[in-house]
Amino acid sequence: MGLGKMNKYYVMLKHPALRRYLPKTRWMTASRTLRMLKAYPSVFIKPNHGSGGGGIIRAKRLSRGYEVRSGSSQKIVGRSRSALKAIHSYRSSRHQYLVQKGLRLAKYHGVIFDIRIYMQKPKHTWMIAGMVARVAAPHKFVTNYHKGGHAAPLHRVLFSLFHHDQAKAKACLRKIEKLSMIIAKTLNKRYPLRELGVDLAIDEDGHIWIIEANSRPGHMLFYQLSDHSMIRTIMKNKQRIRK
Structure with missing residues (x-):
């Protein structure tokens, strides 16, 4: 458990x-x-x-x-x-x-989304192995893959959210990356972790929220992206961690 x-x-x-x-x-x-x-x-x-x-x-x-x-x-x-x-x-x-x-979540193409950051520590330092937006199925209030949620490239979702303002989208992405790294290091001080799924959300006002951090994150969502570089990194790191 x-x-x-x-x-x-x-x-x-x-x-x-x-x-x-x-x-x-x-x-x-x-x-x-x-x-x-x-x-x-x-x-x-x-x-x-x-x-x-x-x-x-x-x-x-x-x-x-x-x-x-x-x-x-x-x-x-x-x-x-x-x-x-x-x-x-x-x-x-x-x-x-x-x-x-509860949060009033921002929407992408009319439905709510949140963000999964896949953190891994293959050796001694944490890295962000994957970042993806999880877009809910229509009429669902959760975004999870097992509840019909689907993957969308995070940069594309943020670009849309900030009305094609590249600077704002990049600033948000940097904040997401920084937060995820702090979360991984903070929890790792207390628990022996090598992988962590950080779930973040953005509300209608653009404020970022930490929904939760999963010590046994699923990775199937990353297979849905047309660019498979992140899932390749995740699977390669999993092999290193097992060794």
Whole structure:
């Protein structure tokens, strides 16, 4: 089993350079969930141990009431207490859950996207082996490959996001690279890591957020890119790490 999401969140939260990029995340309790439902337009409820977007629940405030979704199933309820009951109906008793502030994500061709940075340490230093935008399938609220998300070249998505302003797109990319390196080094001080999948998002205001860092990242998304140089680098590094 990989490292829990909350353990990694708390390690990153202690780093002054990362703190402002972390959306508020707490262990899920009924009272905390109710408070966050009232404080934010949406919240995400995630299993502490989980990957591929599985088991994620979103509760979103409507003009009257709430929409609670898990996968393709949804419930519309009138009150926050009813939303809490709907959330509990989607939960698995096998998992511990966390509750995270929802973000208004930027869109690419009308659908939300986030960013996967594939970090590897084949020898003694961390490197960015791959960077890709994960574009959600239509009407999905998660971008994961296993939930229908598809890959798009990150530079192309950023160029579109910043209205073809090359300087802004490059500045954003540099910030993403710097953040990813700090995250990898920070978590590696605490845990024996050689690979890390850093998931970042950009909201509608252009602010970058750290969604999570995966200690067992998937790499299948990189095969979808027409340029296979990143997946070749990732697979070559995997061989070095195994040795």
